[in-house]
Amino acid sequence: MPRSSTDWALLYLRVSGCLLLLWVHGLPKLLNFSHELTVIEDPFHLGAVPTLSLAIFAEVLCPVPIILGVLTRLACLPILCVLLVSLVFVHPQWSVAEGQFAWLLLIIFVTLLIAGPGGLSVSNGLAGARATPAWLS
Template sequence: MKRIFSTSANKGLYHIALFIVRATVSVFMLVHGLQKLNMLLSGGPVKFPDPLGVGITNSLTLAVFAEVLCSIFIFIGLATRIVVFPLIITMFVIVFVVHGMDGFEVRELPSLYLLVYLFLLVTGSGKFSVDHFISRRDKYPAY
């Protein structure tokens, strides 16, 4: 019974759960990003919101950068706390600007993505990541 209600984390399970969350959210976002990348590369007219006033093509390019490149970095756990910023900004703009006047059902999914990206900003990428490998190498410098 004590184990069920314990608030201390099992470190092994913590890192596995963090990897699962990181990998899942990055793959899901990558799917959205690849659809936008196809739209950007299609050569046809681009229909995409321009909430920041930087131009439709530039807005789409920024979204593709965040959703494709940053998602790949998050998946492998490389510079997670840095590359999560473009995704946080993208989700913030989607939730509060693009769909700011829409109902909860439209804003729910990007709000959940925003929450996960804020979580990754705080926790980092965890043990199963390139970040962890790099930080371990710094502890044991080669002579």
């Protein structure tokens, strides 16, 4: 069965959005963990290690299933939480221009939360067979 332009668009959105998140935010936190512990904001007073660990979970681990198109909607939730915490609690003084990267990531991951992974995903079997319930994909 031929794939629609929507399937290709969602694949592009999943991969490009996740690679941006990984490259700009996730991998620098992971690779510079010790330094990041000294500079990470802790708006809920959980401690630097738990706060950084949650951010790494959202920005490094969650993009992997999204890229593959497995549990896409579920994996978007921690990313959206980190983005909202950043915009609402850590940087409430930011103008839209100052927070534009976070807003664009928010747009990308809310779109994926709404649309799901599309037809070109592991959860859709890449051959048309649905391996995961639609609400969970």
